[in-house]
Amino acid sequence: PTAIHRQDYTPPDYRIETVDLEFDLEPSSTRVKARLAITAAHDRSGGARPLVLHGDALELVSVALDGRVLGAGDYRLDDKGLTIAAPPPAFTLDIETRIDPAANTQLSGLYVSSNVFCTQCEAEGFRRITYFLDRPDVMATYRTTIRADRAAYPVLLSNGNLVEQRQVEGGRHVAVWHDPFPKPSYLFALVAGDLACNEDRFTTRSGRDVTLRIFVEHGKQARTGYAMDCLKRAMRWDEERFGLEYDLDLFNIVAVSDFNMGAMENKSLNVFNDKYILADPEIATDADYAGIETVVAHEYFHNWTGDRITCRDWFQLSLKEGLTVFRDREFSSDMRSRPVKRIQDVRSLRARQFPEDAGPLAHPVRPDSYIEINNFYTATIYDKGAEVIGMMQAILGQDGFRKGMDLYVQRHDGQAVTCDDFAAAMADANGVDLGQFKRWYSQAGTPELAIEGSYDTRAGAYEMTVTQRCPPTPGQPDKAPMHIPLAMGLLDAQGQDIRLRLDGETADAAAPGRVLAVTAPRQTFRFVNVPQPKALSVNRGFSAPVNVTLAQGGAERAFLMAHDSDAFARWEAGQQFATDLLLRRAGEIQRGAPTPFDPAFVEAVGQILRDESLEPAFAAEAIALPGEDYIAERMDIVDVEAIHSAREALRQAIATSLRADLERIVAANASPGPYTPDAAAAGRRALRNVALGYLAASAAEAPGTADRLLAAYRAADNMTDRMAALRLLVDLDGPQRQAALDDFHDRFRDDALVIDKWLALQALSALPDTLARVTALLGHPAFALEKPNKVRALIGSFTAGNPLRYHAADGSGYAFHADRTLALDPINPQVAARLLAPLGRWQRFDAGRQAKMKAALARILAAPKLSPDVYEIASKSLA
Numbered sequence: 003p004t005a006i007h008r009q010d011y012t013p014p015d016y017r018i019e020t021v022d023l024e025f026d027l028e029p030s031s032t033r034v035k036a037r038l039a040i041t042a043a044h045d046r047s048g049g050a051r052p053l054v055l056h057g058d059a060l061e062l063v064s065v066a067l068d069g070r071v072l073g074a075g076d077y078r079l080d081d082k083g084l085t086i087a088a089p090p091p092a093f094t095l096d097i098e099t100r101i102d103p104a105a106n107t108q109l110s111g112l113y114v115s116s117n118v119f120c121t122q123c124e125a126e127g128f129r130r131i132t133y134f135l136d137r138p139d140v141m142a143t144y145r146t147t148i149r150a151d152r153a154a155y156p157v158l159l160s161n162g163n164l165v166e167q168r169q170v171e172g173g174r175h176v177a178v179w180h181d182p183f184p185k186p187s188y189l190f191a192l193v194a195g196d197l198a199c200n201e202d203r204f205t206t207r208s209g210r211d212v213t214l215r216i217f218v219e220h221g222k223q224a225r226t227g228y229a230m231d232c233l234k235r236a237m238r239w240d241e242e243r244f245g246l247e248y249d250l251d252l253f254n255i256v257a258v259s260d261f262n263m264g265a266m267e268n269k270s271l272n273v274f275n276d277k278y279i280l281a282d283p284e285i286a287t288d289a290d291y292a293g294i295e296t297v298v299a300h301e302y303f304h305n306w307t308g309d310r311i312t313c314r315d316w317f318q319l320s321l322k323e324g325l326t327v328f329r330d331r332e333f334s335s336d337m338r339s340r341p342v343k344r345i346q347d348v349r350s351l352r353a354r355q356f357p358e359d360a361g362p363l364a365h366p367v368r369p370d371s372y373i374e375i376n377n378f379y380t381a382t383i384y385d386k387g388a389e390v391i392g393m394m395q396a397i398l399g400q401d402g403f404r405k406g407m408d409l410y411v412q413r414h415d416g417q418a419v420t421c422d423d424f425a426a427a428m429a430d431a432n433g434v435d436l437g438q439f440k441r442w443y444s445q446a447g448t449p450e451l452a453i454e455g456s457y458d459t460r461a462g463a464y465e466m467t468v469t470q471r472c473p474p475t476p477g478q479p480d481k482a483p484m485h486i487p488l489a490m491g492l493l494d495a496q497g498q499d500i501r502l503r504l505d506g507e508t509a510d511a512a513a514p515g516r517v518l519a520v521t522a523p524r525q526t527f528r529f530v531n532v533p534q535p536k537a538l539s540v541n542r543g544f545s546a547p548v549n550v551t552l553a554q555g556g557a558e559r560a561f562l563m564a565h566d567s568d569a570f571a572r573w574e575a576g577q578q579f580a581t582d583l584l585l586r587r588a589g590e591i592q593r594g595a596p597t598p599f600d601p602a603f604v605e606a607v608g609q610i611l612r613d614e615s616l617e618p619a620f621a622a623e624a625i626a627l628p629g630e631d632y633i634a635e636r637m638d639i640v641d642v643e644a645i646h647s648a649r650e651a652l653r654q655a656i657a658t659s660l661r662a663d664l665e666r667i668v669a670a671n672a673s674p675g676p677y678t679p680d681a682a683a684a685g686r687r688a689l690r691n692v693a694l695g696y697l698a699a700s701a702a703e704a705p706g707t708a709d710r711l712l713a714a715y716r717a718a719d720n721m722t723d724r725m726a727a728l729r730l731l732v733d734l735d736g737p738q739r740q741a742a743l744d745d746f747h748d749r750f751r752d753d754a755l756v757i758d759k760w761l762a763l764q765a766l767s768a769l770p771d772t773l774a775r776v777t778a779l780l781g782h783p784a785f786a787l788e789k790p791n792k793v794r795a796l797i798g799s800f801t802a803g804n805p806l807r808y809h810a811a812d813g814s815g816y817a818f819h820a821d822r823t824l825a826l827d828p829i830n831p832q833v834a835a836r837l838l839a840p841l842g843r844w845q846r847f848d849a850g851r852q853a854k855m856k857a858a859l860a861r862i863l864a865a866p867k868l869s870p871d872v873y874e875i876a877s878k879s880l881a
């Protein structure tokens with residue numbers, strides 16, 4: 003496999019103006035007729051250039067140019083596509099292909115999921131339907147005719163407006179759809195199946211009456227109410243916040259059970275993994291509800307940031323993904339608690355993106371090369387991309403950012419553009435220079451900020467010195483300094499923000515918190531007229547996605563936990579305090595000499611538990627310790643056992659000291675009535691379940707714990723509480739664990755999405771025999787390698803979510819991972835490749851584990867007929 007480079011981009015030689023598609027659907031043999039109106043994009047003085055259409059896994063039936071059927075000598079077919087050497091400047095091409103959707107286990111192109119035909123064309127799936135210029139800068143209008151058996155596939159959908167629907171001979175029927183908006187092929191979609199529908203309406207602010215439909219398996223309509231509500235709220239929010247309105251009379255969502263990702267933003271026909279649509283209190287947790295809100299909004303927001311304005315090439319993927327994640331985050335923050343949302347996003351950034359940026363797969367937000375584009379739907383493109391957009395908003399302010407968005411839409415509606423175009427719109431609308439800032443697009447790696455502060459009592463001045471450094475990443479040994487917006491403040495002894503004015507500024511510049519522009523490798527900020535400060539608060543709101551080193555004692559951290567005016571920073575102070583304690587304890591465990599934890603931390607946690615003014619959802623985050631993966635990131639050589647033991651020990655210390663407070667929290671936050679998924683109720687459940695988790699951590703001291711958890715499991719009237727109890731129980735060996743798991747399975751055996759949870763919980767267990775149980779579950783009737791949700795639930799939860807057992811010293815976890823990868827690759831290479839990242843982190847481990855991880859990667863690479871997807875990840879991981 004060969005790499006494609008961003009620098010090699012050239013505009014297409016041909017344009018495709020209109021696409022007329024006709025599908026004759028049969029599961030194992032579908033015929034596709036495509037009529038393409040093609041024109042040359044260049045003047046022809048240098049002679050005609052060849053037309054090279056992409057194609058993959060297609061059987062060509064016939065091809066005709068301006069009505070003349072071409073013979074084998076008129077074109078060339080190879081495994082990349084179809085080439086016509088010297089076509090005329092404008093012509094019509096008729097292509098007929100035959101495809102086998104039922105055999106399409108890659109789930110890219112047209113495939114069948116539980117008797118429903120559906121498509122996934124991003125990034126390069128359209129070429130698995132017909133020969134095409136399958137690149138995002140070729141935008142055409144589509145007309146789609148679908149012919150299928152009427153009884154088996156009563157619902158026939160594609161993009162745009164339904165033009166006609168009629169019955170035809172042989173028990174078949176036909177639907178014709180037309181999409182007036184030019185779009186790239188990756189946004190094409192088709193669905194055919196026997197589906198139930200929840201219908202609703204939405205009137206846009208300019209008065210357009212839009213029909214909203216969510217299609218699901220029969221019997222599941224009742225579980226679509228929340229998704230529909232989210233959709234309507236998202237539509238309204240985008241009008242209010244960004245002035246962006248929906249542009250057709252119909253918006254369709256279809257939920258399918260087999261899907262490679264979360265969902266897909268095809269124009270007016272979003273296709274979803276049903277995990278992000280179906281919900282009711284019996285089957286969905288609070289986290290599931292929040293996920294639905296996010297993903298429904300995200301796909302809807304793509305209508306402008308992705309569909310109306312799309313990417314010129316796939317190196318610009320973050321143009322639509324980073325921006326749309328930013329938009330869905332803003333939406334969720336407005337719907338729920340902004341600080342809690344920020345905390346959760348930062349937890350996930352640190353758990354997924356920071357490790358990626360520090361490892362062999364690190365790449366810039368705008369990558370320079372790829373082998374398989376599907377490998378680049380990464381945390382860096384999505385989440386760091388959203389951070390980059392968020393920093394622009396931090397620099398420009400919300401109004402300035404809105405001006406930039408308005409200009410971006412005004413300039414580029416209907417176009418396929420680049421990250422530079424977006425940044426130019428932001429810069430031009432605000433009259434600012436974002437030149438240095440744009441290094442965030444080109445430089446990989448998480449910048450490190452070393453910060454030191456000192457107070458000069460005599461001068462009444464505070465100096466903060468910031469040194470920035472960005473570690474080397476593959477292909478980028480040296481980095482230039484970045485423009486980092488750093489939000490900060492100084493607290494006085496009462497915990498109040500001190501008004502800050504930089505040396506040289508006038509008095510009216512003084513403000514209680516500042517956003518500093520850190521631009522130099524080393525920079526000192528001198529604040530004048532400052533009374534004696536008690537604590538320094540930096541990177542408030544996580545204003546930049548960086549790692550901060552700041553020597554702060556426990557007392558200062560505890561003070562910030564209690565007083566910082568920025569809620570995120572209060573949480574962060576607790577995380578850093580806990581991290582200090584856990585890293586020290588892990589070292590002591592390695593040396594066999596643990597010493598007691600600093601009681602100031604436990605006391606600070608107790609204060610949070612007793613502070614009734616706090617939002618419960620915030621308190622839940624504030625008392626939850628950093629995850630094992632975060633601690634691992636901060637260790638020179640990762641020791642999963644020491645990290646696990648240290649964390650368990652701190653949990654026990656908290657439980658022992660604060661038992662009464664924790665019991666009170668559990669009692670006070672019991673469900674007051676029937677379940678509602680709103681943020682306030684979810685926050686109370688979260689706090690109660692974190693407290694319950696601490697109480698369970700002291701299982702050794704309290705022998706009744708397993709019984710108590712089993713009782714909590716049985717008493718639960720919603721999936722959040724049921725899962726919380728079961729999650730704790732699966733770590734405790736005993737009859738209660740098995741009783742609950744069996745009950746759960748029997749209760750939900752017919753609900754695929756809930757069985758996914760059952761598989762995942764068992765894979766996440768800290769018990770020593772977890773790998774054996776996971777291996778046995780591969781043979782369970784509920785498991786199938788063909789179903790991505792099952793693979794992610796069982797295999798992905800183990801490899802990515804259970805560091806303690808995955809990194810077993812004997813290498814059994816790695817061997818398991820290699821075996822599963824090799825079994826999955828021929829079925830679904832995209833999913834196989836996505837799961838591979840943990841093996842690539844070998845540099846972080848001791849020599850014994852390194853050798854075993856590398857051996858597992860080498861074994862994968864040695865396999866014959868490896869997909870480009872897995873080849874790219876495995877080879878880069880070993881490099």
Ligand code: B3K
Pocket residue numbers: 124125262263264265266267300301304323376379
């Ligand atoms: N754009 C799709 C992802 C497509 C995945 C291709 N392998 C989902 C989203 O970000 O909205």
Ligand code: ZN
Pocket residue numbers: 300304322323326
């Ligand atoms: Zn997206």
